[in-house]
Structures are given as structure tokens and as C-alpha cells.
Amino acid sequence: xxxxxxxxxxxxxxxxxxxxxxxxxxxxxxxxxxxxxxxxxxxxxxxxxxxxxxxxxxxxxxxxxxxxxxxxxxxxxxxxxxxxxxxxxxxxxxxxxxxxxxxxxxxxxxxxxxxxxxxxxxxxxxxxxxxxxxxxxxxxxxxxxxxxxxxxxxxxxxxxxxxxxxxxxxxxxxxxxxxxxxxxxxxxxxxxxxxxxxxxxxxxxxxxxxxxxxxxxxxxxxxxxxxxxxxxxxxxxxxxxxxxxxxxxxxxxxxxxxxx
Amino acid sequence: xxxxxxxxxxxxxxxxxxxxxxxxxxxxxxxxxxxxxxxxxxxxxxxxxxxxxxxxxxxxxxxxxxxxxxxxxxxxxxxxxxxxxxxxxxxxxxxxxxxxxxxxxxxxxxxxxxxxxxxxxxxxxxxxxxxxxxxxxxxxxxxxxxxxxxxxxxxxxxxxxxxxxxxxxxxxxxxxxxxxxxxxxxxxxxxxxxxxxxxxxxxxxxxxxxxxxxxxxxxxxxxxxxxxxxxxxxxxxxxxxxxxxxxxxxxxxxxxxxxxxxxxxxxxxxxxxxxxxxxxxxx
Ligand SMILES: Nc1ncnc2c1ncn2[C@@H]1O[C@H](COP(=O)(O)OP(=O)(O)OP(=O)(O)O)[C@@H](O)[C@H]1O
Ligand SMILES: [Mg+2]
Numbered sequence: 001x002x003x004x005x006x007x008x009x010x011x012x013x014x015x016x017x018x019x020x021x022x023x024x025x026x027x028x029x030x031x032x033x034x035x036x037x038x039x040x041x042x043x044x045x046x047x048x049x050x051x052x053x054x055x056x057x058x059x060x061x062x063x064x065x066x067x068x069x070x071x072x073x074x075x076x077x078x079x080x081x082x083x084x085x086x087x088x089x090x091x092x093x094x095x096x097x098x099x100x101x102x103x104x105x106x107x108x109x110x111x112x113x114x115x116x117x118x119x120x121x122x123x124x125x126x127x128x129x130x131x132x133x134x135x136x137x138x139x140x141x142x143x144x145x146x147x148x149x150x151x152x153x154x155x156x157x158x159x160x161x162x163x164x165x166x167x168x169x170x171x172x173x174x175x176x177x178x179x180x181x182x183x184x185x186x187x188x189x190x191x192x193x194x195x196x197x198x199x200x201x202x203x204x205x206x207x208x209x210x211x212x213x214x215x216x217x218x219x220x221x222x223x224x225x226x227x228x229x230x231x232x233x234x235x236x237x238x239x240x241x242x243x244x245x246x247x248x249x250x251x252x253x254x255x256x257x258x259x260x
Numbered sequence: 261x262x263x264x265x266x267x268x269x270x271x272x273x274x275x276x277x278x279x280x281x282x283x284x285x286x287x288x289x290x291x292x293x294x295x296x297x298x299x300x301x302x303x304x305x306x307x308x309x310x311x312x313x314x315x316x317x318x319x320x321x322x323x324x325x326x327x328x329x330x331x332x333x334x335x336x337x338x339x340x341x342x343x344x345x346x347x348x349x350x351x352x353x354x355x356x357x358x359x360x361x362x363x364x365x366x367x368x369x370x371x372x373x374x375x376x377x378x379x380x381x382x383x384x385x386x387x388x389x390x391x392x393x394x395x396x397x398x399x400x401x402x403x404x405x406x407x408x409x410x411x412x413x414x415x416x417x418x419x420x421x422x423x424x425x426x427x428x429x430x431x432x433x434x435x436x437x438x439x440x441x442x443x444x445x446x447x448x449x450x451x452x453x454x455x456x457x458x459x460x461x462x463x464x465x466x467x468x469x470x471x472x473x474x475x476x477x478x479x480x481x482x483x484x485x486x487x488x489x490x491x492x493x494x495x496x497x498x499x500x501x502x503x504x505x506x507x508x509x510x511x512x513x514x515x516x517x518x519x520x521x522x523x524x525x526x527x528x529x530x531x532x533x534x535x536x537x538x539x540x541x542x543x
Pocket of ligand 1 (some may be wrong): 013014016020021038039040042044045046047085200211
């Protein structure tokens with residue numbers, strides 16, 4: 001059963017003539033990792049904003065477990081590229097923040113926070129402040145915070161966009177591990193084609209003017225990784241490269257149509 | 261690059277980005293405080309040289325030793341019926357009372373202005389109307405309305421501190437990262453929790469900066485405030501001395517105000533570092 005259901009969603013910002021999103025339909029199940037890939041301005045963040053309940057749809061609807069989404073809710077946790085952690089709290093308290101707000105029982109909270117910190121490999125830096133961490137560690141705190149909350153879906157907006165290639169690859173593997181172990185649906189935004197192909201169980205390619213879905217894929221590389229295959233072997237597999245080039249080609253064609 | 265032009269793949273030693281910095285502590289390096297001390301020493305020395313040369317009459321600029329002697333004398337002895345510590349205490353009381361009031365009024369009001377656009381639209385003209393006015397311009401009105409008692413003096417200083425505290429608080433609150441707020445909302449924060457746990461701590465560095473600026477503005481109106489029928493206070497002491505051309509007391513008063521203001525500023529800077537160590541860090 002799908003957790004999140006998006007039907008013919010349209011969003012037009014006030015004062016804009018062209019919609020930011022047009023006729024977008026999607027669904028996300030608990031065991032899925034849905035990736036939205038597309039160039040800047042194609043409406044990815046707008047889509048995430050609607051799923052999270054920050055932006056109201058102009059057309060269509062968004063359902064979570066059958067109920068219309070009208071406001072932010074704890075079942076849909078977000079992770080942004082940066083700026084979203086609380087620098088006056090240490091790593092542990094940042095991760096505990098959601099449960100604290102929700103008034104969770106202290107003992108249960110401590111157990112969940114400790115488990116989550118271990119899952120993302122942050123147990124050793126629990127007492128550090130977030131601004132004392134590297135960029136990759138900070139993103140792990142963001143993911144841990146979203147996991148520790150009572151979320152059922154994680155919504156990630158270019159979470160690894162500001163990281164170097166090496167850290168980015170490590171984080172992709174960490175995300176797969178987290179996704180597998182935590183039993184959450186994941187919606188991830190990226191403009192990195194390799195990242196999208198490697199992570200997605202379901203991939204939508206978006207295009208701007210108006211923002212819409214132009215292609216849907218079901219890559220299988222994520223399964224191969226989970227079955228034990230090496231990352232570099234997967235990413236240099238001819239099948240992976242062929243898909244990557246085909247997506248790149250689609251993106252460039254979009255660019256040309258845009259310019260014409 | 262130390263590699264030869266024909267090397268296409270860098271060998272490990274060419275990855276070395278340069279020699280490591282020389283070990284610290286070998287050579288003495290002047291620090292910020294040393295430069296500051298040098299600057300002050302230079303100022304004092306030129307002051308002394310100018311007065312010792314006899315180029316300037318003591319009436320215009322008394323020598324440092326005369327001011328120092330005055331300082332010693334006024335520690336116990338009185339000028340205008342009060343000792344220097346008593347003058348200082350009177351002024352400090354006014355300043356701190358005004359500061360306290362400005363913080364108690366300014367921070368909550370600044371939060372309201374920062375959170376509610378309507379409050380900003382309504383209050384912005386009022387603040388921007390009185391803020392640029394020189395305190396001496398509205399001093400007569402304050403005397404007419406509130407008399408010549410202690411309240412008027414404190415009110416004048418309060419108004420000077422209030423504007424920077426209000427503006428900094430409102431700006432700090434309004435510029436808390438929207439992503440941080442959205443993330444907190446999706447973790448289940450209520451509006452009150454958002455304010456308490458995200459917006460206020462996020463605005464704290466700016467609020468403290470506002471208080472620092474406000475305190476400076478407060479000191480600069482002290483003399484004006486003590487024009488109002490005061491019998492004690494550093495500002496009053498300076499004005500009285502000026503009327504009788506007792507220049508060394510004038511200079512002494514100026515130096516004491518500067519030192520006390522600087523000490524308070526240092527205290528606030530330290531507080532800011534303690535409370536908001538993330539300020540200025542990428543996070
Ligand atoms: N608050 C807003 N008001 C008006 N227009 C907006 C607003 N936010 C986004 N837009 C516009 O909507 C379109 C989609 O923006 P969005 O941020 O969703 O794109 P994106 O795919 O996330 O881009 P990027 O990859 O650069 O983050 C853009 O044309 C943008 O200019
Ligand atoms: Mg975006």
C-alpha cells in the first residue's frame with residue numbers, strides 16, 4: 001500500500017504566470033526509495049514542500065495514508081542540504097529534538113536516540129556541537145534527527161548536494177543502509193544523475209517550464225548493491241553507464257528545447 | 261607543482277601541498293591586545309609630550325599627571341558635593357535601570373514585530389520617527405511631560421537603548437532560516453515551541469549585538485540626561501566642571517565614562533561568546 005499518493009498536482013506561486021508544477025502524479029510505498037531528478041528550477045523543492053505540507057497545492061491533491069496533507073506532520077520528516085540543524089544543541093540533543101517536542105517518554109527517547117546515533121555512525125560525537133562537525137557528519141545528524149522522530153517517510157532535498165564526491169558516495173551507501181533498516185519510505189531530490197540511478201527503486205525525471213514529470217524509470221542498481229555487489233563495479237557497469245548517458249541526453253535535449 | 265611536465269599522474273610526494281607552517285611559539289608574535297596597548301600608550305605619550313612642551317595651556321588640555329592627581333583627590337574628596345565613586349554610581353544606576361527596562365520592553369516587542377508583519381507595519385514608523393532625533397531635541401518635551409526627577413533621566417537613556425534592541429531583535433527573529441523552521445515544524449513543533457526552541461535561540465546573537473549597540477547609544481545620551489536638574493552623575497560632573505573651566509575634571513569624567521563603557525562592552529562580548537559560541541561559524 002502506498003503511504004504518499006500525489007494526484008495531478010499543480011502548484012502556481014502567487015504572481016507567477018507559469019505553474020511551478022503541472023499534473024504531477026506519484027506514489028511512494030513504505031519499501032520504496034523514490035528519486036526526483038531534474039535541472040534547477042524544475043520544481044523539485046516545490047514538490048517536496050507540498051509533500052511536507054509547507055506549500056498548499058493549487059490543483060490536485062496529496063494524500064498520506066489516505067488522508068489529505070494540509071500541514072507539516074511528524075510522519076513526514078524533512079532533511080535539507082544545510083541550515084536546518086540547531087547549532088545551540090549538541091548532536092545528541094539535535095537528534096532527540098523531535099521526540100522532545102512530541103513529548104516522548106525520556107527513557108524511550110534515550111533508547112531511540114542511542115540506536116539512531118549508532119545506525120548513522122555518530123555515537124562517538126554525540127556531545128559535539130553541530131558546527132564542530134564536517135559537512136558529511138552534519139548531514140548524518142539531519143538524517144538521524146528525521147529518523148529518530150516518529151516519521152514514516154523521509155523527504156530529502158539534495159541532502160548530499162554540498163558534499164565532496166568521496167563523502168557523497170559514503171553517504172549514499174549510508175542512506176541505503178538506513179532506508180533498509182528503518183522501514184521508511186524515502187523521497188529524495190537530486191540533480192546528480194549517478195546518485196539518482198544508484199539509489200532509486202523508482203526514478204522520475206522532471207523538466208521545467210512548467211515543472212512536470214517527463215520520464216519514469218525503475219533502476220535495479222540499488223538491489224544489486226544490497227545483494228553485495230561493489231559500488232564501483234555497479235557504477236562502472238555498461239548498463240549503468242548506458243542509462244546515465246541516456247538520462248544525460250534527455251536533460252540536454254530539455255535544455256535545447258528550453259533555449260529554442 | 262614540483263613534478264616535471266612529463267609526469268601525468270601525480271606521484272605521492274607531489275601531493276604534498278607545501279612545507280608545514282613553522283612551529284608556533286618559536287618567535288614572539290604580537291597579538292591584538294598588544295597592538296591595542298601600543299595604541300593607548302602612544303596616545304598617552306603624545307598627550308604627555310604635548311602638555312609638557314608647553315605648547316598647550318593646561319586650561320585647554322591639562323597634563324596627564326594633573327588628571328591623575330584629580331582622580332586620586334576625588335576618590336575620597338568631593339567635587340560638587342559628591343566623590344567620583346558617588347558620581348559614577350549615580351550614572352551607573354541610571355544606565356543599568358534604563359538598560360534593564362530597554363531589554364524587558366525591547367526584546368518582547370522586537371519579537372512581536374519580527375513575528376507579525378502587521379505589528380511591524382504599525383510600529384516601524386514610530387521607531388523610525390524617534391530614532392534619528394538627537395536626545396537633546398526631545399529633552400524639553402520629556403521634562404514638560406515627566407518633570408525633572410529621576411524618571412526623566414532614565415527615560416531619556418532608555419529611549420536611546422530601546423531602538424537598537426528593538427530593531428536587532430525584530431531583525432534577528434525575522435531572519436531565522438526558514439528551512440530550520442520548516443524542519444522543526446515537520447518534527448512536530450507547535451508555534452510556541454517553534455518560537456521558544458528555534459526562533460529565539462536563533463535570534464540570540466543578534467539580540468545581544470543589539471544590546472551592545474544600545475548600551476553605546478545609552479552612554480552617549482548620559483550627559484544630556486544629566487542636564488535635567490541632576491546633583492550627581494558623571495555627566496553632571498563634566499558639565500559643572502566645564503562651566504567653571506575645570507578642565508582636568510572634564511577630562512577625568514570623559515576617561516571614566518570611556519573606561520566603564522568599555523568594561524561593560526567587554527563583559528557583553530564575553531557573554532555573547534559564552535551564550536552563542538556558534539555565532540559566525542558555518543553550521
Ligand atoms: N516562493 C516562490 N515564489 C515564486 N516562485 C517560486 C518560489 N519558489 C520557487 N519558485 C519558482 O518555481 C520554480 C521551481 O522552483 P523549485 O525551487 O521548486 O525548483 P528546484 O527544482 O528545487 O530547483 P533547484 O534545483 O535549483 O533547487 C522556479 O521557477 C522558481 O523560480
Ligand atoms: Mg531545490
